[in-house]
Amino acid sequence: MPSCRPLRAGWGSRMDQHTVLTGIGISGGIGIGRVVVLPEFDFDTSKQKADPEEASRFLNAVAALSAAIGQKQETAGAEQAEILESHMMLLGDPSISAEAQRIIEAENCNSEYAVDQVFETYAALFLASGDELFAARAADLRDIKNNLLLILDGKALFDVESLPPGSVLVAREVTTTVAAGINPDNVCALVTREGGATSHTAIIARSLGLPGVAGVSRIEAGSQVIVDGNRGKVILNPTSKVLETYRGLQEEQKARKQTLEAYRGLESVTTDGKSMVLFANIGLVTDIAHAVAADAEGIGLFRTEFLYMNRSTAPSEEEQFTAYKQVATAFAEKPVIVRTLDVGGDKEIAYLGIEKEENPFLGWRAIRFCLERQGLFHTQLRAILRASAFGRVKIMLPMISCASELKRAKALIEEVKRELSAGGILLNQQIEVGIMIETPAAVLMVDYFAQEADFFSIGTNDLTQYIMAVDRGNQNVAQLCSVYQPAMLRAIYQVAQAANRHGIECGICGEAGADPLLTRFFIGCGVHELSMTSNAILGIRERVRSGRYEVAKERVAAGIHTLRDVEQAAAFLQSI
């Protein structure tokens, strides 16, 4: 849970007091700037006597808002444009505008009251439906209502685009509408009161390359803050000393980035000639550019669930095909591993109709869900297979825990291949089908899976949570949730060894892939590929190029079974 604790920065005067707020780091980096708080709306909508010009007052407000939305539409990306389009339709809807005008006339009242009545009637109706999809429309209606009330109140619409440079944007949550307007040259960090590491805000922050912290409250507009996305901290009114420290850190990071540029274009190879492959993890098509700019050697994890998020219906085959093809084409002959829909757990998508579960991480998620929702899965497989004609696309199945899941999924893939071929559609008939290793069951059955799958990718975040039986979000047990746990290191070793015995490739696609302390361990285990957030790639390449494979291999084999605890394991990792 986020906490608020004042810290004494030094022993000097009272001026040395600042406040450190702890939340969850959702996007790395350090941002220093002034807080701009996204307004929350609180208007007087009580019934008043109409102004003589009330009717035109209302129509002018509608016209002003419609113009503002229209202007935004011109520059919005495809994702945002769709939402703006639906806002435009709702605003121009006869049931809304005509009804509000009717109330103003019939009751001789103010526009604020009429607007509130009409929008709230429909919002309440949608909320009462008990359908999450309709509830989401209620949020759209309130969004439009608030903007209309702002205009009626003579206030400017909050315009993210015109924020001054050095703004730290603080919001309850960064909605897609707001995100569409963020200019990364002016906004230097994002802080939200809600959301976590897998929220849409987190993806937006990472995709814009902005530091981000979630789960923090009590920040006032105008105050100077440091946002430390690496450690999930926000420092309010930092003392000059702290500011200096962080400016120093910022400079260091900049300088380090500069140094790492030397590794751009180089091979990821150890001093004794063993090659590693360094891939990027992506979630949105807009991440492609970051991955290319970061010198990724391919995509090790395309999290397709983001194509399904923040919308009201599943993406069509055509829409998915376009996205997959775009990634495949961007990386041409380099591999692109597309993970099929990994929903459930902490990733909720309302319209898919997964009910609230007692234990979502142990519930109906990922492959378990897709195998039951074959229509949805079928559409995704068609789109991926069609895209396979345009690059080196591979399919990766998440959360495999037993043989039948892999068998059924492979049978479906074969069926879709036949169907597409019969329709004369080009595809890669030899497309590789691999699995995520993220359940203890998959680790124990690894020799079987190594014969059935074309490749492995270890999802270290989920695997740690399942092997250690620890809820990542529970602070009381969080210290157990470490990839350095000897049990985890052994699991990784066993999986990589099995992959090598059976001649298939083994990758890492959890956060551990970006941890330089683990790089030589992975090399020594016989891992072939590491996939990580784009901006970690050059740093890990430096690490790969500094070690010897034969040494790492020997040390890992000699040490792995002697480890007893995390401290000992950390020392062992350091020594490789």
Added chain:
Amino acid sequence: MLTKTIAIQNPSGLHMRPAGLFVKTVTPFQSEVLFGIRGGEYNAKSMISVLSAMVKSGDEIELRISGTDEQACMDAVVSAIESGLGE
């Protein structure tokens, strides 16, 4: 007035996207376009009215179209529904 009963096959019913296409299909016509479901009558030219009808997958709606271009309008909306309203 022309009437016709037709089933909505979209997997999640008339939600935002298919509803939007439904409204866009009928809006250019001069005719009044209403539809009935579960005893209620809704305006097919109003997104909010269409959404508030809460049409689920497999529900049947009765289209009621009247005006000078009612036939062309009926043809257009039936063909749009049958082709899956963009899904």
